[in-house]
Structures are given as structure tokens and as C-alpha cells.
Amino acid sequence: MSDFFHILNQVIMKMVTAIMWYSPLGIACPICGNIAASGDLEVVARQLDKYMVAVIIGLIIHGGIILSAIFLKHDMAKPIRLLFFQAWIIALRTASR
Incomplete structure (x- = not known):
């Protein structure tokens, strides 16, 4: 049971790390789109x-x-x-x- 939760923790940490690396791009794209659309x-x-x-x-x-x-x-x-x-x-x- 302990191994299961240890592996689950590692999987979740990898998912959180991926989200943290890609979130700036996900935030910057809509902002850049609005700036470009302003004229x-x-x-x-x-x-x-x-x-x-x-x-x-x-x-x-x-x-x-x-x-x-x-x-x-x-x-x-x-x-x-x-x-x-x-x-x-x-x-x-x-x-x-």
C-alpha cells in the first residue's frame, strides 16, 4: 500500500511540474492575442x-x-x-x- 501511494505521489508531482512549465504559455497566448487585436x-x-x-x-x-x-x-x-x-x-x- 505504501508503494502505491509513493508511486501515486510521483505521478502527481510529474503532472504538476508539467502544468507549471506550460502554464506561462497558456496564459501568454490569450494576452498576446488581445494585444494584437487592439490595433x-x-x-x-x-x-x-x-x-x-x-x-x-x-x-x-x-x-x-x-x-x-x-x-x-x-x-x-x-x-x-x-x-x-x-x-x-x-x-x-x-x-x-
Whole structure:
């Protein structure tokens, strides 16, 4: 019985890995189709630039200030240790490339 669940776990992990590798393509294709169908690519590029800048600023504020403040409040340690949390490592490993 133990071998069955071990093999089942390996099969599911291979399926999850395949989905994680192909999901960026599945997400990018409809987005690219909508961008191409919009007609004026210059306007879309400007809007995407503004969006990217807003997202990057938001991530810097959230990751650099808010998470560090929460970490300091609860752990009273150096915020640089925040970078070594297991969740951050998993997030970096599963990010689409």
C-alpha cells in the first residue's frame, strides 16, 4: 500500500511540474492575442509600461517595507533573514522563466 501511494505521489508531482512549465504559455497566448487585436500597439505599450511600473513599485513597497516591518515586529531580527523563508524559496523556484 505504501508503494502505491509513493508511486501515486510521483505521478502527481510529474503532472504538476508539467502544468507549471506550460502554464506561462497558456496564459501568454490569450494576452498576446488581445494585444494584437487592439490595433494600436503604441497605446497598448504605453499602458503596459505604466502598469509594469505600478506593479514594481507596489512590490518594492510591499516586500521591502511592509513585510520587513511585520518581520521586525514579530521576530525582532534583521529583515535580511526574511529573504530566506521557505515560502520565498518555493516562490522563486516555481516562478515562470
